[in-house]
Amino acid sequence: MGLRLTPHPSPLTSIKMAQESTENVIDQPEVLKPRMITIEISGKKYEVPEGVTVIKAMWYAGQEVVRGVGCLGGFCGACATYYRTKDDPKVKTCLACQMAVQDGMSFTMMPPFPARKAIYDIQQLKDPKQDLFNLYPEAPLCRNCNACTEACPQKIDVREGVWKAVFGDFQSVSDMFMDCVMCGMCTPVCIADIAPNLVALYVSRAQGAHFAEKPAGLETRIKEINDGRFNGEWQKILSMNEKELAEHCATVK
Amino acid sequence: MDIHALQQIVHKTRDARRKQTLQKFSPADRDQLIHKYHPDFRAKAYRPLRFGPNEGEKTVVELATLLEGDSGIQDHADLAPLYTTDVLVVGGGGAGCAAALHAHGSGAKVILATKLRLGDSNSVMAQGGMQISVAPEDSPVTHFIDTLKGGHMHNDHDLLKVMVEEGPSIAKWLIELGVLFDRQADGNLHVKKGGGSSKPRLVTCSDYTGLEIMRVLKDEVINQKIQLLEFAAAIELLSDDEGNCTGAIFKDLDTQRLVVVAAKSVILATGGIGRLHIQGFPTSNHYGATGDGLCLSYRMGAKLAHIDTFQYHPSGAVYPEQLIGALVTEGMRSEGGHLVNAQGERFVNELDTRDVVSSSIIRECEEGRGIRTMSGRVGVWLDTPLLDVEHGSGTVEKHFPAMVLQFERFGIDISKDPVLIYPTLHYQNGGVKIDTNSETNVKNLFVAGEASGGLHGRNRLMGNSLLDLMVFGKRSGLTAAGRAGSMKQGKLTLKHLERFRAEARKHGNVSGVISPMVLPAYTRKVG
Ligand SMILES: Cc1cc2nc3c(=O)[nH]c(=O)nc-3n(C[C@H](O)[C@H](O)[C@H](O)COP(=O)(O)OP(=O)(O)OC[C@H]3O[C@@H](n4cnc5c(N)ncnc54)[C@H](O)[C@@H]3O)c2cc1C
Ligand code: SF4
Ligand code: SF4
Ligand code: FES
Numbered sequence: 001m002g003l004r005l006t007p008h009p010s011p012l013t014s015i016k017m018a019q020e021s022t023e024n025v026i027d028q029p030e031v032l033k034p035r036m037i038t039i040e041i042s043g044k045k046y047e048v049p050e051g052v053t054v055i056k057a058m059w060y061a062g063q064e065v066v067r068g069v070g071c072l073g074g075f076c077g078a079c080a081t082y083y084r085t086k087d088d089p090k091v092k093t094c095l096a097c098q099m100a101v102q103d104g105m106s107f108t109m110m111p112p113f114p115a116r117k118a119i120y121d122i123q124q125l126k127d128p129k130q131d132l133f134n135l136y137p138e139a140p141l142c143r144n145c146n147a148c149t150e151a152c153p154q155k156i157d158v159r160e161g162v163w164k165a166v167f168g169d170f171q172s173v174s175d176m177f178m179d180c181v182m183c184g185m186c187t188p189v190c191i192a193d194i195a196p197n198l199v200a201l202y203v204s205r206a207q208g209a210h211f212a213e214k215p216a217g218l219e220t221r222i223k224e225i226n227d228g229r230f231n232g233e234w235q236k237i238l239s240m241n242e243k244e245l246a247e248h249c250a251t252v253k
Numbered sequence: 254m255d256i257h258a259l260q261q262i263v264h265k266t267r268d269a270r271r272k273q274t275l276q277k278f279s280p281a282d283r284d285q286l287i288h289k290y291h292p293d294f295r296a297k298a299y300r301p302l303r304f305g306p307n308e309g310e311k312t313v314v315e316l317a318t319l320l321e322g323d324s325g326i327q328d329h330a331d332l333a334p335l336y337t338t339d340v341l342v343v344g345g346g347g348a349g350c351a352a353a354l355h356a357h358g359s360g361a362k363v364i365l366a367t368k369l370r371l372g373d374s375n376s377v378m379a380q381g382g383m384q385i386s387v388a389p390e391d392s393p394v395t396h397f398i399d400t401l402k403g404g405h406m407h408n409d410h411d412l413l414k415v416m417v418e419e420g421p422s423i424a425k426w427l428i429e430l431g432v433l434f435d436r437q438a439d440g441n442l443h444v445k446k447g448g449g450s451s452k453p454r455l456v457t458c459s460d461y462t463g464l465e466i467m468r469v470l471k472d473e474v475i476n477q478k479i480q481l482l483e484f485a486a487a488i489e490l491l492s493d494d495e496g497n498c499t500g501a502i503f504k505d506l507d508t509q510r511l512v513v514v515a516a517k518s519v520i521l522a523t524g525g526i527g528r529l530h531i532q533g534f535p536t537s538n539h540y541g542a543t544g545d546g547l548c549l550s551y552r553m554g555a556k557l558a559h560i561d562t563f564q565y566h567p568s569g570a571v572y573p574e575q576l577i578g579a580l581v582t583e584g585m586r587s588e589g590g591h592l593v594n595a596q597g598e599r600f601v602n603e604l605d606t607r608d609v610v611s612s613s614i615i616r617e618c619e620e621g622r623g624i625r626t627m628s629g630r631v632g633v634w635l636d637t638p639l640l641d642v643e644h645g646s647g648t649v650e651k652h653f654p655a656m657v658l659q660f661e662r663f664g665i666d667i668s669k670d671p672v673l674i675y676p677t678l679h680y681q682n683g684g685v686k687i688d689t690n691s692e693t694n695v696k697n698l699f700v701a702g703e704a705s706g707g708l709h710g711r712n713r714l715m716g717n718s719l720l721d722l723m724v725f726g727k728r729s730g731l732t733a734a735g736r737a738g739s740m741k742q743g744k745l746t747l748k749h750l751e752r753f754r755a756e757a758r759k760h761g762n763v764s765g766v767i768s769p770m771v772l773p774a775y776t777r778k779v780g
Contacts (some may be wrong), residue, residue: 025597026256026673027570028627049775053575059775066484066506066772070373071539073579074659075464077375098662100575119476122431154658174433179654180461182372182468201472205431209468211431213440218387221421225393233394238410246406252398252451 040106054081054096054107068109074098077183080153083107093153093185115187115195118202128206129168136199140166141192148186148196154179158186160197165203170211174204256572259595259624263634263671266597267642275602285610290612290619293562293678293711304760305753306556315529316560318552319544321757322768324750326489326502326511332745334515338364338480339737340730341516343487343546346374348702348718349522350470351726352733353479356520361734364514365474366482366503368523368541368771370635372471373540375524375703376722379463380582380655382455383719384491385420391452392748393417400717403449403606404682404710407559411635412708415689416717416724420630423723424456428671432469433458445587447715449606455716460582460655461721484510486771487545490519490553490698490749493743498553498698500745504771517740518733520691520699521546522726525681526563528773534678537566545769546704550685552753555693558706559683564713567592567610569677571632573663578677581635582656583607589643593634593671594622600633608712611676624673632675637667680718682709691729697736697743700731710749 034049039057055072058065065207070078079096086104096109118135125131132139141161146159156176164172177200187195224230240248277288288294299311302320304524312320320537340356342349345367353365365371386396396417401408413749424442428434435443435457444453458465484506489498491513500515523546525536536542547557568583570576586592592610594617595599601613614633617623623631640648649668660667684706691699702722709717 011410023254024259024623025254025625026259026627027254028574051574056575056775060777062777064776066369069540070369071375071378073378073537073539075377075461075655076370076373076539078370096574100663117472117475119478121476122473123429174533178433178461178465179658180468181464202431205260205469205472208431208433209429212428213436215387215428215436215441217389217441218421218424218428220389221387222425225418225421230392230394233392234414237394237397238414242406245401248405249398249402252395252402 037101037103039101039104042108048101050103051100054083054094054101055079057101068096072097073190075181077181079236080110080183080185081107082110093151095153095181096182110185113184113188115184115198117195117198120202122205122209124244125206125210128210129170132165132202135202136194138192138194142166142194143192145191147189147191151185151189153183153185154181156180161200162194163197165199170207171204173200174207177201177204257670260634260670262595263593263636264596264638266593267636267639268611270472270591270593270599271639271643271684273599275599277602277605278609286612286616287608290615291608292532292534295532297497299561299685305551306554307560309380310560312560313531313563313628314392315531315543316526316547316622317768319529319548319770322766323754324489324552325756326747326750328747328751330502330511330747332491332513332747334513334745336364337515338362338511339517340520340733341366341514341518342520342522343367343501344522344524345371345373345520346524346701346702347376347466347470347722348726350467350474351723352520352701352730354470354472354477355727355730356734357477357479359731359734361737364480364482364516365769366391366485366487366514368484368486368506369550370479370483371474372467373539373541374467375542377462377467378537378580379719380460380580381447381584382445382457382462382716384447384450384714385424385456385720386417386452386454387421387424387456388444388453391454392562393420395452396420396454399450400711400714403712405712407710411689412687414722415728416708417725421719423720423727427466427723430469432466435459435722436520436531436555445584446604447587448583448604448610449714455587460584460653466719472497479568482512487523487549488771489747490549490747490768491515491745493746494748495696495698496554496749497743499743512744515742515745517737518697518699519744520701520729520733521550521685521704522702523704527678529770531563531678532563534676535569536678537569537578537580538678543770543773544681544692545771546700547685548768550693550695550698550700553695553698553749555695555698555700556686557683558686559711560706562682562711563678564607564680564682565611565676566679567607567614567676568635568674570672571630571675572626572673573665574626574628575663576659577630579659580679581674582653584653585637585656586638588640588648588652590639591636595624596622605711607715614674614676616751618675626673630675632673634671635674636671638669638671662711680713681710683715684727687725689728690732691725692732699733701725701729719772743780
């Protein structure tokens with residue numbers, strides 16, 4: 001068997017039937033004979049098995065990674081990485097836990113970037129759409145270069161989002177940036193020193209706190225609880241013995 | 254065979270399956286299934302703890318080894334504090350952020366220390382949603398009952414009542430902070446039905462619920478100027494002469510130096526254990542989910558609850574290899590996705606509780622009705638294209654953008670092709686035993702979130718964890734802050750460690766490892 005990169009063995013070694021027949025087996029020639037490929041990590045060459053994630057390739061190469069790994073699931077943005085594939089001049093971006101390595105690839109993790117985050121008290125804002133210009137005065141200076149959009153590994157139209165924020169379309173911005181993992185890759189590329197993700201975060205929070213409708217049903221439920229509407233039911237349930245409670249539970253479908 | 258060829262059976266049997274309704278198992282069948290197939294019942298994976306607060310109780314070998322492990326701190330370490338605070342929060346996930354914000358909000362000085370960056374946690378990954386009884390036909394009492402059933406009646410009633418009753422006000426708090434929950438046309442919160450729940454009760458932010466909540470809470474922690482120590486891993490707690498908790502020792506992961514923090518109260522919000530890869534399972538958890546809080550508390554003398562039960566989420570990705578263990582959200586089954594074996598048959602009501610669904614998947618695979626990958630993994634199909642068939646094309650893309658993107662990166666279109674799944678180690682059902690203020694039996698030591706235990710009984714119901722984090726994060730923060738004014742900072746000693754070491758020696762010594770683990774050792778030893 002070839003190299004197994006995952007640090008954990010399959011728990012299923014006891015499975016006989018499925019293993020004996022070749023029916024229902026997915027072909028993965030690359031797994032049986034992992035092809036070793038050459039990649040470059042921060043300018044240094046390493047041989048690693050083809051197809052593992054960028055982070056696993058770093059572990060395989062013997063590197064300790066502390067800064068640069070977080071959720072390992074594509075949600076936290078800790079693993080922002082620049083990469084280039086063989087012979088292609090274009091430097092692209094990815095989340096290292098969500099990208100497979102290929103032969104000739106070179107990559108480097110993005111260092112933390114000292115972007116400025118505005119400080120605000122979201123609940124005290126009087127005019128959030130106007131306040132945007134005080135908190136992020138650089139936002140309207142976007143020069144439309146589109147570098148932020150090209151840098152986004154989550155495929156958000158970041159440039160469009162910045163414009164929509166400036167024009168006060170907070171609803172659209174909050175929809176567009178729901179996928180934002182705050183990896184910050186849109187920031188170092190910005191020629192107007194905008195941190196689009198931070199602008200969008202402010203806008204989304206303002207949208208949620210100030211412009212989204214207040215859910216009436218939620219208020220009603222809170223009031224019901226405070227007024228003790230469920231006290232009778234609670235009393236009934238909490239005074240049951242184990243058996244009665246189990247029987248009662250069985251009636252709730 | 255080519256994966257597409259194997260998938261044909263799912264496409265072919267779809268129409269027939271749509272007409273089928275599968276009953277949930279009877280309680281007796283359910284018990285039998287779980288006892289036979291659930292990993293919690295593999296006796297060989299367990300051993301009793303030899304000493305400490307839970308002496309004699311069984312847990313998985315991986316955890317037992319760490320609980321009986323030794324501290325990396327020597328008896329005569331220098332304990333001069335670098336920082337002093339009222340409330341020290343350890344962990345930067347949902348529970349940690351909620352605790353820090355509430356403690357800060359009631360006037361206490363707070364330090365939030367975390368192992369990776371603020372927010373790098375399990376919390377950012379929660380996709381399915383948060384259970385809160387907001388629907389008119391629902392109630393906190395029904396939420397209580399559903400949870401109790403899910404937890405096999407082992408839940409702590411007091412903790413559970415507090416959680417379900419405070420749910421709605423937590424939703425309100427989050428909305429005021431700007432969290433964008435999905436809404437119905439009338440502006441009310443949209444609720445989805447989750448596995449094991451009798452009423453629709455999951456509030457969501459598309460399939461980014463945890464991410465959205467964490468983006469907002471992180472931003473708020475920074476806006477409130479709460480002091481942050483990132484890349485600081487707690488490796489030992491501190492106690493005074495009475496054995497009360499008085500602070501913690503951290504290792505700065507950038508400089509490898511030790512940092513001592515004196516605190517009137519400590520709140521551990523260090524999350525789960527997935528990266529221990531119990532019984533060899535892959536995991537859905539973040540890099541730092543190594544059960545550190547359990548080891549730290551155990552050495553302090555805090556009792557643990559339900560540490561013999563873990564949640565294996567039914568749908569961890571099995572293919573492609575790069576996504577091993579990653580979660581395929583339960584939302585897919587909530588919206589009607591079928592589980593299908595190699596013969597094209599359904600084998601379980603997909604909305605049964607996680608332990609039941611996981612056990613039945615394991616059964617299918619062990620009895621030879623699984624699909625095998627050449628990496629030696631087995632799984633069953635989750636019929637994702639069915640969602641578009643049932644609810645109109647574009648449903649998968651619209652409701653599960655995160656999922657779609659994750660698979661698309663590897664050339665798989667989950668709206669057209671089913672995905673291969675197998676249970677993945679997901680959640681620690683038990684943890685450090687707490688009271689309704691989130692305090693342990695060690696005074697001034699609080700534990701909140703996944704690291705705590707009792708609330709969820711022997712099986713957590715989906716969506717209850719996010720609520721747990723917020724409710725008990727809040728309660729721990731408020732209680733710790735409320736106490737700070739009338740309290741002096743206690744002495745900083747390692748007496749608890751001396752006691753623990755003495756006990757260990759009596760029982761043929763510690764397990765030989767240093768705990769907590771801090772980070773899993775994935776780096777290949779070259780040469
Ligand atoms: C993929 C996935 C999907 C999920 N989906 C849902 C869902 O839809 N609904 C739901 O309710 N629940 C869900 N859960 C469960 C839920 O997300 C977690 O139980 C919850 O987020 C745990 O929160 P926490 O704050 O306790 O821990 P975490 O969010 O994991 O945070 C723990 C923090 O502590 C830090 N830490 C750990 N050890 C140390 C140390 N020694 N020193 C300093 N810091 C330390 C970590 O780095 C991290 O920042 C999901 C879990 C996963 C993994
Ligand atoms: S918008 Fe910026 S921070 Fe957000 S995911 Fe895209 S590149 Fe990353
Ligand atoms: S990178 Fe900056 S200047 Fe260019 S489009 Fe984006 S926000 Fe505008
Ligand atoms: S480690 Fe979190 S996105 Fe990659």
